[in-house]
Amino acid sequence: MENYITIYINGEPFNCQNNMSLRDLLLYLGFNLNSIIVEYNKQIVLLSQYTSVLFNQNDSIEIITIVGGG
Template sequence: MKRYITVFINGEPFNCNYLMSIKDLLLYLNFNLDIIIVEYNEEIISPYLYSNYVLNMNDNIEIITIVGGG
């Protein structure tokens, strides 16, 4: 039996597996990990730590995409 939790991504509810890490979530959503900044519960997370954070019910994740240009 799979268990799910609800987290909020950029303010929108999202149901995911209760054992997902931030990295798992980002890869599932097809984000390019090289061009984003992730804020997890109001704390900016270094990319090399994404797999250390396991998601919990009602966590807030803000994903900011870095756009280049001139």
């Protein structure tokens, strides 16, 4: 398991590859990148920064889905 680390997504542990970017992870999980807000270790991450965020052991992300209504 050397190539994997544990991060926390909305409080739940998740094992991911240690070289995955935030963008890679969100696409893997099936999120529409234009309809979510992501907090990484308590900091809001802009869409333009998703590819530059790489994970470390025990990092935490919160994913908030924006739902349109009418």
